Amino acid sequence: MPKLAKQTLNTAGTSPAETIPPQPSYRRPWWSALAAAVLTLVLGGSVLGVQLESTGITTTVRLMGMDTWGWLLAAALAVFLHQLVRPQIEEWRARTRKPSRFSVPDVMSGQKRQLWIMLAIGALLIFPFLSNRSAVDLATLTLIYIMLGLGLNVVVGLAGLLDLGYVGFYAVGAYTYALLNSYLGFSFWEALPIAGLMTALFGYLLGFPVLRLRGDYLAIVTLGFGEIIRILLNNWTELTGGPNGIARIPKPTLFNLEFSRRADEGNIAFHEFFGIDYDPALKVIYLYLLALILVLITLFVIYRLLRMPIGRAWEALREDDIACRSLGMNPTGIKLSAFTIGASFAGFAGAFFAARQGFISPESFTFIESAIILAIVVLGGMGSQLGVILAAIAMTLLPELAREFNEYRMLLFGLMMVLMMVWRPQGLVPLKRPQMELDRG
Amino acid sequence: MSEHVEDVTPEATLAGEELAPREAMLALEHLTTHYGPVQALNDVSLAVGQGEIVTLIGANGAGKTTLLMSICGDPRPTSGRVWFEGEEITGTPTARVMRGGLSVVPEGRRIFTGMTVEENLAMGGYYQSKEENERSIEHVLGLFPRLKERFQQRGGTMSGGEQQMLAIGRALMSRPRLLLLDEPSLGLAPIVIGQIFEIVEQLREQGTTIFLVEQNAHRALSIADRGYVLEHGRVVLADSGKALLANDDVRRAYLGG
Numbered sequence: 001m002p003k004l005a006k007q008t009l010n011t012a013g014t015s016p017a018e019t020i021p022p023q024p025s026y027r028r029p030w031w032s033a034l035a036a037a038v039l040t041l042v043l044g045g046s047v048l049g050v051q052l053e054s055t056g057i058t059t060t061v062r063l064m065g066m067d068t069w070g071w072l073l074a075a076a077l078a079v080f081l082h083q084l085v086r087p088q089i090e091e092w093r094a095r096t097r098k099p100s101r102f103s104v105p106d107v108m109s110g111q112k113r114q115l116w117i118m119l120a121i122g123a124l125l126i127f128p129f130l131s132n133r134s135a136v137d138l139a140t141l142t143l144i145y146i147m148l149g150l151g152l153n154v155v156v157g158l159a160g161l162l163d164l165g166y167v168g169f170y171a172v173g174a175y176t177y178a179l180l181n182s183y184l185g186f187s188f189w190e191a192l193p194i195a196g197l198m199t200a201l202f203g204y205l206l207g208f209p210v211l212r213l214r215g216d217y218l219a220i221v222t223l224g225f226g227e228i229i230r231i232l233l234n235n236w237t238e239l240t241g242g243p244n245g246i247a248r249i250p251k252p253t254l255f256n257l258e259f260s261r262r263a264d265e266g267n268i269a270f271h272e273f274f275g276i277d278y279d280p281a282l283k284v285i286y287l288y289l290l291a292l293i294l295v296l297i298t299l300f301v302i303y304r305l306l307r308m309p310i311g312r313a314w315e316a317l318r319e320d321d322i323a324c325r326s327l328g329m330n331p332t333g334i335k336l337s338a339f340t341i342g343a344s345f346a347g348f349a350g351a352f353f354a355a356r357q358g359f360i361s362p363e364s365f366t367f368i369e370s371a372i373i374l375a376i377v378v379l380g381g382m383g384s385q386l387g388v389i390l391a392a393i394a395m396t397l398l399p400e401l402a403r404e405f406n407e408y409r410m411l412l413f414g415l416m417m418v419l420m421m422v423w424r425p426q427g428l429v430p431l432k433r434p435q436m437e438l439d440r441g
Numbered sequence: 442m443s444e445h446v447e448d449v450t451p452e453a454t455l456a457g458e459e460l461a462p463r464e465a466m467l468a469l470e471h472l473t474t475h476y477g478p479v480q481a482l483n484d485v486s487l488a489v490g491q492g493e494i495v496t497l498i499g500a501n502g503a504g505k506t507t508l509l510m511s512i513c514g515d516p517r518p519t520s521g522r523v524w525f526e527g528e529e530i531t532g533t534p535t536a537r538v539m540r541g542g543l544s545v546v547p548e549g550r551r552i553f554t555g556m557t558v559e560e561n562l563a564m565g566g567y568y569q570s571k572e573e574n575e576r577s578i579e580h581v582l583g584l585f586p587r588l589k590e591r592f593q594q595r596g597g598t599m600s601g602g603e604q605q606m607l608a609i610g611r612a613l614m615s616r617p618r619l620l621l622l623d624e625p626s627l628g629l630a631p632i633v634i635g636q637i638f639e640i641v642e643q644l645r646e647q648g649t650t651i652f653l654v655e656q657n658a659h660r661a662l663s664i665a666d667r668g669y670v671l672e673h674g675r676v677v678l679a680d681s682g683k684a685l686l687a688n689d690d691v692r693r694a695y696l697g698g
Binding site for chain 2: 319
C-alpha cells in the first residue's frame with residue numbers, strides 16, 4: 001500500500017515504519033489530582049477530624065488528635081498520587097487484560113449434585129455441635145433471612161412483581177403466633193400453620209386489588225401496605241400492646257418437651273426428661289435446627305413449584321404478559337398465586353422469629369427490613385435460589401464481622417452495593433438455565 | 442343453542458351468499474370498538490366458515506389487530522356481537538375465550554425468549570393434563586419437525602422463522618378448531634414467509650379453520666378462500682380470494698399497481 005504509507009508520511013511526518021496507533025497523552029492531571037486530594041481532606045476532616053461535644057446545652061467542636069490528622073494527610077496524599085498515575089495504570093491494565101474467554105456453564109450431573117447437597121446438609125446439621133453459642137445464634141438469624149429471601153424471591157425474582165412491603169407479611173406471621181399464644185394459649189406448633197395461612201390470606205387480600213397495577217405503582221402500594229401494618233400494630237394498643245410489643249412468647253417445644261430450666265406447668269423440660277444437666281446451649285441448637293428444617297422445607301417446596309406448570313407460568317408472565325393472555329392464562333390469578341405463596345413463607349418466618357426472640361414489637365418490622373430482604377434477592381441474582389442463600393449469608397454475616405467498624409457499617413454496606421452493581425449487576429448467582437443439556441433419557 | 446340465535450342473522454354478505462351464524466364458525470355482527478374516545482372499528486360484520494381460510498387485509502392502522510383482539514375480548518367491543526360456533530362470546534373474559542377452541546398467534550410472535558422450545562409449548566397447553574400436554578407436544582412436533590431439532594434450545598436464540606413456527610405451534614397446543622393469525626409474515630425473509638404460508642395451508646387441510654390478518658396482501662389472498670379488506674375500521678370489500686387479487690382497487694391499493 002504505497003499510497004497509504006505516503007499519506008501517513010505526509011500527515012504525521014514520520015516514516016512508514018514508525019506508524020503506530022496513537023498513544024494516550026501523558027499530560028499529568030495535576031489539577032484534578034490536587035482537587036481530589038483537597039476534597040478528600042475536607043470531607044475526611046469534617047467526618048473524622050473533628051468531634052462534636054455537648055456540654056450542657058451548648059455544643060462545642062473539638063479537633064481530633066495529631067495522629068488522626070496525620071492519617072488524614074496520608075490519605076489525601078495517597079489520593080493525590082493515585083490520581084496522578086491513574087492514566088498509566090489504566091493503560092497498563094488495558095494492555096495486560098487478557099481477551100475474555102467463553103465461559104461454559106457448569107452442568108453438574110444429577111448424582112454429583114445430590115452428593116453435594118447431602119454433604120452440605122450434613123455439615124449444617126453437625127455445625128451447631130462444633131461451634132459456639134453466638135455463632136449458632138447468628139446462623140439462626142441468617143436462616144430466617146434465607147427463608148424471607150426465598151419467599152420474596154418467588155414474588156420479585158420469579159413473578160417479577162416488585163414488592164416493597166414484604167416485611168408486612170413477616171409482621172403478620174409474627175403477630176399471629178404472638179397473639180394466638182397470649183390470648184388463646186396456642187403453642188408454636190399449633191400456631192405455625194395458622195400463621196402461614198393467615199399471611200397467605202393477607203397476601204391474597206392485598207394482591208386482589210393491587211395486582212392489576214404494575215412496576216412502580218405496585219411497588220408504592222406494597223410499600224404503603226408494609227407501613228400500614230406496622231402503624232396498625234403500633235396503634236392498636238388494646239390488642240397488640242402497641243409500641244410495648246408482646247413479651248414472654250414461648251419458645252418452640254420438641255414434642256412438648258421444653259428447653260427451659262424449669263418447665264411450665266404440665267410440661268416437662270427436655271433435660272429432665274433425658275436426665276441430663278441443664279445446658280442453655282441446647283435451646284440455641286434446637287432453634288437452629290428448627291430454622292434449618294424450615295429453610296429446607298421452603299427450598300424443597302419452591303423447587304417443586306418451579307418445576308410445576310405454575311412455576312413456569314410465573315416466569316412466562318414475567319417475560320410476556322400479552323402472550324400469556326393469548327394462551328388463555330389468567331394473569332391476575334397467576335400473579336395472585338405468586339403473591340400469596342411468597343407471603344406465606346414470610347408468615348412462617350415471622351412465627352419462628354417471634355418464637356426465637358420471645359418478644360416482638362412493631363419496631364422489628366420497619367421498612368429497612370423490607371429493603372434488606374429485597375437487597376438479598378437482588379444481590380443473589382433475581383430468581384436464583386442458591387444466589388439468595390449466598391446473599392442472605394453475606395448480608396447477615398458481613399455486618400456482624402464488620403462490627404468493629406460499627407458506624408461505618410452502613411458505609412461498607414453501600415460500598416458493597418455499588419461495587420456489586422458495577423461488577424455483577426446480574427447478581428451473585430444469576431438465574432441461568434443450562435444452554436446445553438445432556439439427554440436424560 | 443339459545444333461542445335468540447334464531448332471530449339474529451348477521452349480515453355477513455359475501456359474493457351473493459349469506460352465512461347464518463349457526464353455519465359460520467366465527468361471525469362478527471356490527472362490531473364497533475373504541476380506544477377511549479378513538480373509534481378503531483366501525484360496524485364491522487364478517488364471517489368465517491368451517492374449514493375456510495379467510496384473510497383480512499388492510500393498511501397500517503386500519504384496525505386489523507384491533508379486530509382480532511376484539512374477537513378475543515380485549516379490548517371489549519363497544520357494540521355488536523361476536524359468535525363462535527353458534528355461541529355468543531361477546532364480553533366473555535379473554536382467558537375463557539382462549540380456552541374454548543379458539544387460539545390466537547399474536548402479532549410479533551411474542552414467544553417466551555428465555556424459555557426453551559419445550560417450555561414454550563408446554564405453556565400453550567397450560568390447562569391440559571400432563572398426558573394431554575405430552576400428546577399435544579407430540580402433535581405439534583409432528584407438524585414442525587424443525588422445532589423437534591431445537592427442542593431444548595431457548596426461544597430467543599432461534600431465527601425469526603423458527604420463532605414464528607414456535608408461536609404457531611404454541612397456539613396449536615390447545616388443539617384449536619379456529620386459529621387466528623396476526624401478521625405471521627412480519628419481519629420474515631420472503632423464502633421463510635413462503636414456508637409459513639405453506640404451513641398455514643397444511644393446517645387447513647388437517648381441519649383447522651384459519652382467520653389470517655395480513656399486510657402481505659398478495660400472499661394472503663392467494664391462499665385464502667375468501668378475503669375482506671379493512672379501511673379505517675370499516676370493511677370496504679368482501680369477496681373470494683381470487684376475485685380480490687384481480688380487483689382493480691385492491692391491486693392499486695395493496696398489491697402495488
